[in-house]
Amino acid sequence: MKQIILLFLLPLLTKAQFFKKEDGLAHTFSIVAIDTATGEMGVGVQSHWFSVGNVVAWAKSGAGVVATQSFVNKSFGPKGLLMMENGLSAVETLNTLLTADEGREVRQVGMIDIYGNVATHTGTNCVDYAGHITGENYSVQANMMLNKTVPEAMSKAFEASKGQSLAERILLALQAAQNEGGDIRGKQSAAIRVVKVESTGEPWNDDYIVDLRVDDHENPIVEIARLLNVQRAYEYMNAGDLYVETGEMENAMKAYNAAMQMFPDNLEMQYWTAITLANNGDIEKADKMxxxxxxxxxxxxxxxxxxxxxxxxxxxDEAFNQLTK
Incomplete structure (x- = not known):
């Protein structure tokens, strides 16, 4: 069966480029990981390169996750996902891609399939310091680092964060890499993408659980951490909305209050919390807010x-007039 899949995919594996300008010189550090307990898998990356997430980070439910970097062969992303979706393991997929690529020695790649199989490659001609560490359900890879200890720092941070959500664990690994010196050139962009392991069979329902990109920022990891916190707050807001729909007003207010505590100056959160209070009959408190x-x-x-x-x-009508005067 796998031989048939390879034959089917061979037309896609045409002679790969050594480097194309539009693909980018994504010398960077990244992590690919899967959480079998929550059924999530994801990829995180940071680089001194504009919009690195558009080049390096690839993820698809029912397929796997890929980080393709160094002198990037961007096609490794979509091709790798397609091959894993069609039944090849991460190891088989990476071996097939590298065999067809004359520029393999300047590539760096990490990928995981939906079964947790990990495959990683650091070409011999990647710019020092370059290396990777493969662990259970994850891989970290880095090139053109200031210090050769970056992968080790990422690995330790990820393994020490068990019990937290996958997105937060990915973020902690990125922070550890930067704290260890990171990219020798500095910082510019970052991305975190997390998807469900299993596909629903309905692409419109297989959206990213987390899909955050910072394309140009003096402290991209700090900014992506802020964005992740914003997302978590809005997840509380969404939960509150669902509770309202089912008439669970006490739970709705708990969710809204949790969101507001995270971002007390956010007018959107304050506003819809007040509207919910009004609909629940607490006009005086709603009016004050x-x-x-x-x-x-x-x-x-x-x-x-x-x-x-x-x-x-x-x-x-009386309450409406009070709320709008």
């Missing part, structure tokens, strides 16, 4: 006036 929001941005008052028409605000 809304007035504070209106003071900072009058447009929210206008939005409140539009909500009854679409049944997002269901209060008496």
């Amino acid at each position: 809304l007035k504070e929001v209106y003071q900072k941005d009058e447009n929210w008052r206008e939005l409140t006036k539009r909500l009854p028409k679409v049944n997002l605000l269901n209060v008496s």
